[in-house]
Amino acid sequence: MAVLDRLFDQAKTMRAIQITDDHKIAVIEAPVPRLGSGEILVRPRACGICGTDLHILHHGFPGTCYPVTPGHEFAGHVVAVGEDVRGVREGDFVAVDPNVVCGQCRWCKAGRPNLCIHLTPIGVGRAGATAEYVAVPAKNAFAVNERIGAGVAALIEPLACAIHAVETAGRLRDRRVLVLGGGTMGMLIALAALKKGAGDVTLADPVEGKRLTAKAVGVTHAVDPARLDGERFDVVFEAAGVMAALRQALTLVEKTGTLVQVGVHDEDATVPVNPFKVYEQEITIVGSNSLADKFSAAVDLMPDLQAEAARLIGEPFSVWDFAAAVDSMAKGHAIKTQLIFD
Ligand SMILES: [Zn+2]
Ligand SMILES: [Zn+2]
Known part of the structure; x- marks a missing residue:
């Protein structure tokens, strides 16, 4: 918890993007997330914007918890681990499966977690990665070789879909x-x-x-x-x-x-x-809805596709230029629009 303690000593707040239900984008000061049991704190390095984010912004997307910090296609560094976390350590570079599921319902037990009745996607039903820090369940984080690049790692989520x-x-x-x-x-x-x-x-x-x-x-x-x-x-x-x-x-x-x-x-x-x-x-x-249980398959496949995946990514935007990035994405300037972090 050393890094987390330092975070709270130095800065109890962080910058984050927020979308409200009246279609407005703002950069806000928000508390650095407190970690629940089994959660880790990730400092994002790259985050993609996709059609879901446009739906959240313009129309209201089912299951969105407004006001929301968007961002569900991301990779970054683990900067703190909460209690009862195994297999993930501070300093790890991870890609994150955004679908937080209950693991108990009929659909989870049938191996169809994308259909979980308690599905709470990161960046939709809970705070996402367009922020300096994001808290995620450790079991949703998959270690990735940092050499594939943060942008390519952030494409693991759509590859899983x-x-x-x-x-x-x-x-x-x-x-x-x-x-x-x-x-x-x-x-x-x-x-x-x-x-x-x-x-x-x-x-x-x-x-x-x-x-x-x-x-x-x-x-x-x-x-x-x-x-x-x-x-x-x-x-x-x-x-x-x-x-x-x-x-x-x-x-x-x-x-x-x-x-x-x-x-x-x-x-x-x-x-x-x-x-x-x-x-x-x-x-x-x-x-075919979201990524089901295919995230680890995408982690395994991406090293074979990293050159091709990299060609899909346009010139990145700073996360704090979120509105400009969304505008660029809506105009189709790049196949994949991504955000990068300071
Ligand atoms: Zn997406
Ligand atoms: Zn479930």
């Missing part, structure tokens, strides 16, 4: 795979699919720059979605999160194929489905 999506799709070998959407999730799904045995992966995005990046990181084909009409794929990942992509996805699934819904749509959005086609062609439509 991508692995969950790929495993949800089932067998990929000898199947034609399509990913709709060339954002971070689409790119990481395409890369994870190739690592998990897919031989032929097409990524479709209307933005030429994203198609060029997809080719540069080794995706087999990168096309404009307008040119897909008439094609069929055995596995289609809808990772664009826009209705036009979902409508198109439903037309692109081959007989016995699978559509994996990864993009996050509005809660009340609906789309017409042709039930005769689903029946006649034995099509599977399945959702």
Whole structure:
């Protein structure tokens, strides 16, 4: 506890970003988090911004506890450990699984922690990493070799979501795979699919720059979605999160194929489905929500993908320029917008 004692001696408060339920962003002085049993204090080094953060800011995201300090894709140094912490030490460099779960409910016991009825994600239901310090359960922290870089380590969380999506799709070998959407999730799904045995992966995005990046990181084909009409794929990942992509996805699934819904749509959005086609062609439509229990798989896979992952990251912003970073992300300046810390 030595470092924590020093923290409280020197500065009992820290700077943090706060989002209020009336869509405002502020830099606030907040207490340095007190550690509960089993918790550690992390000093973030890099934190990604994703669509979830935009939902939290602009629309209200289900489960958000306002006012909230966002930030759920992050890596940093352990600066203090609370009581009853084993396996994590001060000085460790860690990536953090943001999904804090109860471990007791039916879904946790079934190995589906992403569906936990008491799910409290860091940066959504409790304070996140856009702050000088963040308290997290030690069991959510995974030691990572610092040499992969803080930005790449902060991409382990979305990579875990991508692995969950790929495993949800089932067998990929000898199947034609399509990913709709060339954002971070689409790119990481395409890369994870190739690592998990897919031989032929097409990524479709209307933005030429994203198609060029997809080719540069080794995706087999990168096309404009307008040119897909008439094609069929055995596995289609809808990772664009826009209705036009979902409508198109439903037309692109081959007989016995699978559509994996990864993009996050509005809660009340609906789309017409042709039930005769689903029946006649034995099509599977399945959702993939967050990262389930795939965080450690992503920790293991990331060293093989670090060069490709690094190419997805744009010029970073200071965490204290959060509003400018969100604006840049919304405008699509980079595939992945990240924050760095002083
Ligand atoms: Zn995210
Ligand atoms: Zn649970």
